[in-house]
Amino acid sequence: MKRINTEILVIGGGATGTGIAWDAALRGFAVALVERRDLTHGTTGRYHGLLHSGGRYVVKDPQSAVECIQENRTLRHTHAHCIEETGGLFVVTPEDEGDFPDLFVQGCAETGVPCNEISVAAALRREPLLNPRISRVFEVPDGSADSFLATHATAQAARQAGARILTYHAVTGLLVTGGDGDKRVVGARVMDAVSGEEIHIHAAMVINATGAWAGRITGMVGIPISVIPGKGTMVAMNHRLVNTVINRCKMPADGDIIVPVHTVAVIGTTDERVADPENLRIEPWEVQLMLDEGEKLVPGISRARVVRAWAGVRPLYQEDYTGDSRDATRKFALLDHQRGHGVAGLITITGGKWTTFRLMAEKTVDLAVDYLGERQPCRTASTQVPGAEQGHYWLGHRLHEIEEEHLQGELICECELVTRTMIENAAKRNPTVTLDDIRRDVRLGMGPCQGGFCTYRAVGILHELARQAEGAGPTEEETKEGTERDAAWEVAYLQSPRHNLSADERPARDEAGLQPNLLLRDFLQERWKGVTPILWGRQLKQERLDELIYLNLMNADHLPQTGEKSPLTDFYLYDATPNEQTEAPA
Amino acid sequence: MIDYLVMGAGLSGLMSAYAAVQSGHRVKVIAKGLGALHWGAGSIDVLGYLPQARDAVVRRPLERLADLPANHPYTILGPAAVQDGLDKFMRLTEELGLPYYGAEAAGENLLLPSPAGALRPAFLAPAAQSAGTASDDAPMLIVGFERLRDFYPELIAENLTRQGIAARAVKLPYELLSDRRDANTVQLAQELDDENRTERLAEFLREAVRPGERIGLPALLGLARHAQVVTRLALAAGAPVFEIPTLPPSVPGIRLFNTLRAGLEARGVRVEAGMEVIEMNAEEGVIRWVASETSARPLRHSAERFVLATGGILGGGFMSDHTGRIWETVFDLPLTTPQSRSQWFRPAFLAPDGHPVFQGGVRVNAAFQPVDAQGAPCFANLHVVGGALAGCDPLAERSLEGLAIATGMNLLKE
Amino acid sequence: MHTTSWHSVGPSLDECIKCNICTSYCPVSAVTDLFPGPKYSGPQAQRFRESGQPDTPDQAVDYCSGCRVCNEVCPTGVKIAELNARARAQIAKEKGIPLRNRLLGRNELMGRIGHYAPRLANFGLHNAVSRFLAEKVMGIARQAPLPYWSTDGSFGAWFKRTQKERLHARQKVVYFHGCATMYYEPFIGKAAVAVLEHNGYEVIVPPQNCCGLPMLSNGEFAAAEGYHQRNVNSMAGLARGGYPIVGTSTSCTLTLKEEAPELLDMHSPDVTALKMGVWDIFEWLRELHEEGKLRTDFRPINLKLPYHAPCQYRAHRVGKPALEIMALIPELEIPESHARCCGIAGTYGYKTEKYQIGMDVGEELFQFVREQGDDVTMTACDSETCRWQLEHGTDLPSRHPIEVLAAAYGLYDLETRELTSQSNSM
Structure with a gap:
């Protein structure tokens, strides 16, 4: 058993948790963050990638709209390289009747969301595939965001400010003193999911930033809170059919938005209350609904190739709420459990949306300061995270850098233009337990072939790294030094081929324990899970080619194995294939 | 007027064309593009795993055909015809200068190292691959090249070692293969056709190899001059040399395609790529013509008989949509595939029993004519061969090439 | 402009299953690193393109010769060459078109200007000094096989x-x-x-x-x-x-x-x-x-005539009809080339930076002709620029199959390229 002492312990490695770690560390607190899997493995890594202008909330939830536009402007500065300035359009389709457009214009004016009506012809020039039968178009400053990169960059900034980020560390219990009435949370029992080692982390304040899972943490000290897991299903098209965020100009509903993010266009989302935030099925009707609704914005979209589907869970907090989850508030909930439940030393932050994660973090740390005492003021609104100096993301940047640096021969994931060195450095810079971790770092396997070619290649590369590290792996001492060196790691540049021209000289860390056959099987299964809901037509053909590669050529189902499992093997094996039993709700 | 129009230029199409032209018929092959041979390992898989027992490799495939279901194409053909087709294939490839070999113990599957280091059951393999058989106990030196993204010698050697096969790995400089920054395995194979390159590589191999070892290399040992390249490397290195296939495009597959295409053209059969069949015309159950897409108006192809060798889902013979409909693309033949996406998949990608969507196909009678639900032929002059056939999952059971050869070579069998 | 639409080119990138067959057959990427190959520049790069980006994401697509061999071999139907042509147009739109390319694009205007004084024009174009200048000033390769204006009128x-x-x-x-x-x-x-x-x-x-x-x-x-x-x-x-x-x-x-x-x-x-x-x-x-309506009153032509169906012809996807018809001519022996492309690809091989690539691509064809033996005195090919390139690469005259057919009817002299007195056309 290991013991770590800190001032603030953050539970949860999503946008909010890393934002809190960054904010608190900048204010001068000693901070540790634990995440049971990889950063962004929960909701943050499973959203559609919209940087809200606030337009979606101007009518229904003006306060959210005000927060969105404020944070929209802030993040464009602090996280510039994680954001693409796509702009957004709100379009009135023939099905959108009534006075909503006028309310929308009025709401934008009242909340300060810049909104500009443009002609339908101008909109069609900008987006030729848009439904030509739309009647009105409003331009707003929506954008798209890379939530993986943004979270890594935030975590990196937190590390530079002294925070300790521990991924694959799961909280198994809270450390508590006192009894009824004067209960105090003083830390958490944590299990290293890879080594199995138990760690006690003692902290003056524990911040529960586990989103839809928040009730599981508070439940450990007997506090029941109601966080509604609202499942949102999204489908990604094989290429960007639009280069601007397209919204329906109506009350937010299912399938009313298309977000161009990186190389794909995401249609989102459904909204379904689910009991379990962990194992999510994507039902055929949900995919059908996304395509049907997508047709209203981009006619013909259902004939285009869908590359993947996934679902995330929105954490929607509303006290004693039992209605539809979409109607639950999108505002965030900051729960002071000392005042609310008589349990000191514990704060829960949940709800909200990605666009406002920084604001949520600021308010949370403000509350913690009430108990821990004032240090320095919050600085996250004006501090750029590492990598932001690269300027805004643009679609062609990888293609451009690959060409400028003549890296075509170095491509491992050819669909998403990932070079060998990018993979090697990602493995060295971020803890890697599965290839899915590398995927979030560099977009490995996220393109049309869904890992068909690059899974094998990446396994080969990681295996070579592991062999190099064998016997030469870092000692305990070096690992400690490594923590300090962490601060200099260029995690923020993971996605740039140009910033990864040469491999990092530092030795590989965790790779010595990597088992290549397990990596291979895990990632093939992880990819499979996300394609089965949309597997037909061309993607089915692709999958059959991938099968040919891994069955006939590799004989991957007969590789030597000892029944070993990674912390995620069972998660990937959860049955996500289409299921006829579930009907669309009436 | 031609006698046989073959649609599809994969192995089953080429074998059908060969069978027809050998019987004195006029034959033409048209295809949308180049296909399946360019993807596989270039070996001939006949039967590697039985549908119900996928954890145990089939040792003697031809003796296990009886264990296959009644609607399996092998069952419909019968073992003698399967054997006969394979024999003809061996004679043909030998005649054309690209000989294929089986295991030393006649009738057994070869077990060949895969690019991941698993042992792959193949019934026949080109000479350069069959030398890698696991039944030979000479230790292996797996040779890779720096920067070559499609081949990982350490991974192969480690997995082979775990299966009790002595193997070690070494990596040589990429510059031995090419001065290019960016080249795929086919282009690298063409570079090795150059004698000077072969000589230089041979020197490095001689340095690296230990006495008694055989040398496993990625399958890029020459394209047009493949046999000479292998011979030269083995002689100069003083050790047997074998190839391990790599990710698509498949150099061994392209060698086989080029060889068979040249053999067919020498017999007067044209193989035209870039022609996708988009229309058909039949009268009273007899197909009169099919038409292929062109730059303007469709081009009609008339023939006495038609052979559908367009493959299944991967080959493009079947298409499907989001409603769960799946159809055969040329004649809209009835398929046995479930018409509902909820019945297509199993939860695990590497599910031992495969995925139902890949097991369906065109049901045929004993003459390999497609039949309807009542068992009556859909058309009097249409035959179906290869990957489009129902009753099998050629990838899961490792029978892809064997099925193509057996059904193609037996096209005219009564 | 024309970067995305539901008409066939744009969405055809969705057909790509990344199998690399196109790259294995691309004659250009086989000889140079300057073109990363049809899969890379076509369906792959297309996912990273949109108009109005801060910089042109890839210039290398300009090295696609447009020969369409990729389209021919693609098993899934991606219109790769057309994707590349559109990407090139997008670059041209954003970066402008060099004078040289404007000139090569105006083949007809050049033809018309020259034909008023063909001998002068031929001298003007084909003397060493002007070819040198054309190369230095405009980037038109000095050795490239530019045509000669007809001195016999249009x-x-x-x-x-x-x-x-x-x-x-x-x-x-x-x-x-x-x-x-x-x-x-x-x-x-x-x-x-x-x-x-x-x-x-x-x-x-x-x-x-x-x-x-x-x-x-x-x-x-x-x-x-x-x-x-x-x-x-x-x-x-x-x-x-x-x-x-x-x-x-x-x-x-x-x-x-x-x-x-x-x-x-x-x-x-x-x-x-x-x-x-x-x-x-x-x-x-x-x-x-x-339909049985073609006259087949052919005279024998005792000739070994290596034939190359140009890539632009194969792109029609109608097979090789010229070969089928010429095969009707008695005594004519026609070895068929399987070379992918002659290398000239329209105006591609004229450009200084691409001339050598064009010649390297054409080597497969030139070699095929050389292998046919010393008794070969002439080749045949349907496309004009390909014939000029073929003549340049083999030093043998090349003829259009229609010339061969006219000769077989006794209407045309294959050597002098003139109609015979038998034709009622002089």
């Missing part, structure tokens, strides 16, 4: 001059001659007219201009659109009237049929009427033969 002038001798018949066929026949090789047109008339067809030559392909391949889409529209205006009525429109230039007919409508998103009924009315001349003669 095809149009001949056709007008011989109107009285022309066959007038109930059956009529429209001839699209293209710029090369018009100004550089009028004898190809004469041979075509002779063959058509020999088969009892009256030949109509309506007003026509450049098909626009040189502009399409140099990224000048707007100009090409105007050219194509004028051809449509002139010939759509004839097509509607049921007159077949035949051409001897495989790339011109391909443009009229498919490239212009598809790349330019032109889909009006008139455009489609023209598209459906255009034939490569041998494609049409093959139809005639299948």
Whole structure:
């Protein structure tokens, strides 16, 4: 058993948790963050990638709209390289009747969301595939965001400010003193999911930033809170059919938005209350609904190739709420459990949306300061995270850098233009337990072939790294030094081929324990899970080619194995294939 | 007027064309593009795993055909015809200068190292691959090249070692293969056709190899001059040399395609790529013509008989949509595939029993004519061969090439 | 402009399953690192392109020669060459078009200017000094096989001059001659007219201009659109009237049929009427033969004539009709080339930076011709620029199959490239 002492312990490695770690560390607190899997493995890594202008909330939830536009402007500065300035359009389709457009214009004016009506012809020039039968178009400053990169960059900034980020560390219990009435949370029992080692982390304040899972943490000290897991299903098209965020100009509903993010266009989302935030099925009707609704914005979209589907869970907090989850508030909930439940030393932050994660973090740390005492003021609104100096993301940047640096021969994931060195450095810079971790770092396997070619290649590369590290792996001492060196790691540049021209000289860390056959099987299964809901037509053909590669050529189902499992093997094996039993709700 | 129009230029199409032209018929092959041979390992898989027992490799495939279901194409053909087709294939490839070999113990599957280091059951393999058989106990030196993204010698050697096969790995400089920054395995194979390159590589191999070892290399040992390249490397290195296939495009597959295409053209059969069949015309159950897409108006192809060798889902013979409909693309033949996406998949990608969507196909009678639900032929002059056939999952059971050869070579069998 | 649409080119990138067959057959990426290959530059890079990016994401697509071998071998139907052409047009739109490319795109204008004083023009173009200057100033390769203007007048002038001798018949066929026949090789047109008339067809030559392909391949889409529209205006009525429109230039007919409508998103009924009315001349003669209407009164031609079906011809996806028809000629031995491309690819091989790539690509073809032995004195190929490249690479004269056919009818002299006295056309 290991013991770590800190001032603030953050539970949860999503946008909010890393934002809190960054904010608190900048204010001068000693901070540790634990995440049971990889950063962004929960909701943050499973959203559609919209940087809200606030337009979606101007009518229904003006306060959210005000927060969105404020944070929209802030993040464009602090996280510039994680954001693409796509702009957004709100379009009135023939099905959108009534006075909503006028309310929308009025709401934008009242909340300060810049909104500009443009002609339908101008909109069609900008987006030729848009439904030509739309009647009105409003331009707003929506954008798209890379939530993986943004979270890594935030975590990196937190590390530079002294925070300790521990991924694959799961909280198994809270450390508590006192009894009824004067209960105090003083830390958490944590299990290293890879080594199995138990760690006690003692902290003056524990911040529960586990989103839809928040009730599981508070439940450990007997506090029941109601966080509604609202499942949102999204489908990604094989290429960007639009280069601007397209919204329906109506009350937010299912399938009313298309977000161009990186190389794909995401249609989102459904909204379904689910009991379990962990194992999510994507039902055929949900995919059908996304395509049907997508047709209203981009006619013909259902004939285009869908590359993947996934679902995330929105954490929607509303006290004693039992209605539809979409109607639950999108505002965030900051729960002071000392005042609310008589349990000191514990704060829960949940709800909200990605666009406002920084604001949520600021308010949370403000509350913690009430108990821990004032240090320095919050600085996250004006501090750029590492990598932001690269300027805004643009679609062609990888293609451009690959060409400028003549890296075509170095491509491992050819669909998403990932070079060998990018993979090697990602493995060295971020803890890697599965290839899915590398995927979030560099977009490995996220393109049309869904890992068909690059899974094998990446396994080969990681295996070579592991062999190099064998016997030469870092000692305990070096690992400690490594923590300090962490601060200099260029995690923020993971996605740039140009910033990864040469491999990092530092030795590989965790790779010595990597088992290549397990990596291979895990990632093939992880990819499979996300394609089965949309597997037909061309993607089915692709999958059959991938099968040919891994069955006939590799004989991957007969590789030597000892029944070993990674912390995620069972998660990937959860049955996500289409299921006829579930009907669309009436 | 031609006698046989073959649609599809994969192995089953080429074998059908060969069978027809050998019987004195006029034959033409048209295809949308180049296909399946360019993807596989270039070996001939006949039967590697039985549908119900996928954890145990089939040792003697031809003796296990009886264990296959009644609607399996092998069952419909019968073992003698399967054997006969394979024999003809061996004679043909030998005649054309690209000989294929089986295991030393006649009738057994070869077990060949895969690019991941698993042992792959193949019934026949080109000479350069069959030398890698696991039944030979000479230790292996797996040779890779720096920067070559499609081949990982350490991974192969480690997995082979775990299966009790002595193997070690070494990596040589990429510059031995090419001065290019960016080249795929086919282009690298063409570079090795150059004698000077072969000589230089041979020197490095001689340095690296230990006495008694055989040398496993990625399958890029020459394209047009493949046999000479292998011979030269083995002689100069003083050790047997074998190839391990790599990710698509498949150099061994392209060698086989080029060889068979040249053999067919020498017999007067044209193989035209870039022609996708988009229309058909039949009268009273007899197909009169099919038409292929062109730059303007469709081009009609008339023939006495038609052979559908367009493959299944991967080959493009079947298409499907989001409603769960799946159809055969040329004649809209009835398929046995479930018409509902909820019945297509199993939860695990590497599910031992495969995925139902890949097991369906065109049901045929004993003459390999497609039949309807009542068992009556859909058309009097249409035959179906290869990957489009129902009753099998050629990838899961490792029978892809064997099925193509057996059904193609037996096209005219009564 | 034209970067995405539901017409066939844009969404065809969705067909790609990344299998690499195209890259394995691409003749350009086989010889140079400057072109990363059809999969890379086509469906792969396309996912990273949109208009108005801070910088051009990839210039390398300019090294695609547009030969369409990738389209031919692709098993799933990605229109790779067209994706590349559109990407090139997008770059041209954003970065401008160099003078050299504008000039090469205006093949017709060059032809017209030169033909007024062909000897002077030939001297002007072909002397060492001006080729040196053209290379230095404009980037047109010094050694590249540029054509010679006809010193015998244009095809149009001949056709007008011989109107009285022309066959007038109930059956009529429209001839699209293209710029090369018009100004550089009028004898190809004469041979075509002779063959058509020999088969009892009256030949109509309506007003026509450049098909626009040189502009399409140099990224000048707007100009090409105007050219194509004028051809449509002139010939759509004839097509509607049921007159077949035949051409001897495989790339011109391909443009009229498919490239212009598809790349330019032109889909009006008139455009489609023209598209459906255009034939490569041998494609049409093959139809005639299948109906039993082609005259087969061929004289033997005792010749070994290596034949290369140009990539632009194969892109019609009609097989090799010229080969099938020539095979009817007694004693003519025709070894068939399987070379992927001659390397010139329209105007590609003229450019200084691409000349050597073109020659390296063509080596496969030149080698094939050399392997046919010393008794070979002549080759055959349907496309003009390919013939010039083939002559440049092998030092052997090259002929259009229509010349061979005219000769087999006894109407044409393959050596002098003149109509014989037997033809009623002198």
